Each structure stands twice: as structure tokens, then as C-alpha cells.
Amino acid sequence: MPLSKPMQEALNDQIREEFTAFYLYLSMSAHCEASNFPGFARWLRSQALEEQGHALRIFDYVQDRGGTVALQAIPQPAHQWPALLALFEQARDHERKVTASIHRLYEIAAAEKDYGSHAFLEWFLTEQIEEEKTSTQMVDTLRMAGDHPGALLMLDREAGARTAAEEGGGAE
Ligand code: FEO
DSSP: OOOOHHHHHHHHHHHHHHHHHHHHHHHHHHHHHHTTOHHHHHHHHHHHHHHHHHHHHHHHHHHHTTOOOOOOOOOOOOOOOSSHHHHHHHHHHHHHHHHHHHHHHHHHHHHTTOHHHHHHHHHHHHHHHHHHHHHHHHHHHHHHHTTOHHHHHHHHHHHHHHHHHHHTOOOO
């Protein structure tokens, strides 16, 4: 069964959302690198690549269903943040926004009786639970660290080490 027009449009919108997240995280990574937080920079760069993966997952799905991919413009992300806490609050808020848009996709899939898309979207729902949890934890620990340079450096090191372990490699 080919994709319905509303489903195809919503999936194309979601590709844009995922690339928007990719761009935002990449910009955040650059900011952290320039601010001497290489651990957070590495973590954010890894998040960016995950978002690119999400976009490509939908890109492939639209094509597998015989639909048309129509890429849209990606908004320019911010490139400066007053503090790490503000940066991670934006990341968490963005994840919440992505979750809401996945929920909207579910509603369209249900309205269109598109059970294939329903099954496809399940992976994203689970992924969003994890991403919201991780970004919320980042915000909470940064809030506890406050303005203490020692605590911030320790969290930076931890974020870098965790990313290296997840990527299965040591320091680059
Ligand atoms: Fe793909 Fe973090 O949303």
C-alpha cells in the first residue's frame, strides 16, 4: 500500500526535524569545543550523528514505501549559549518537541489506517524516551554543578569518557 499524501508530508516534515536536531547538536558541539569542554563537544557530536541516522532512517522508509522524499530547508541553529546549563536545557526542550512530533505522526498513521507506519514509528517512540531521559539527566547534573569549575570539568570528562565507551573507542 503506497503512503498516503498526509503521511508522506508528515514524514518529510519529520526528516526536516531530525536534520534540524542534527544541526543544532553539531552547533552545540562546536560551541563546547571552543569553550574548552571537549567531553561535552564529543557527546554532542555523537548525538548529532544519531540525529542524522534518524533522518536517514525515515528517508529510507519513505522510499521503501514508494513515496517521494522532498528535503526541506533546515533553520540556522544558534551558535552561542550563555552557559552550559542553557545549552542543555535547549537540547532537552528540543527532544520534547521531537517526541511531540512523533506523537503527531502516530495520530496521522492511525487516521490513515497506515499500520506499516505505525510499526515503523515504534522504534522512534522508544528512542525518544531514552533521549529525553539522557538530556534531562544532563540538565539536572549541570544544575547541581552550578558555576563550580571543578564540577563542570569533572562532568565534561565524564561525558567524553562515556561517549568514547559508547563509540567503542578511546580518545581520538
Ligand atoms: Fe531524533 Fe533526538 O530526536
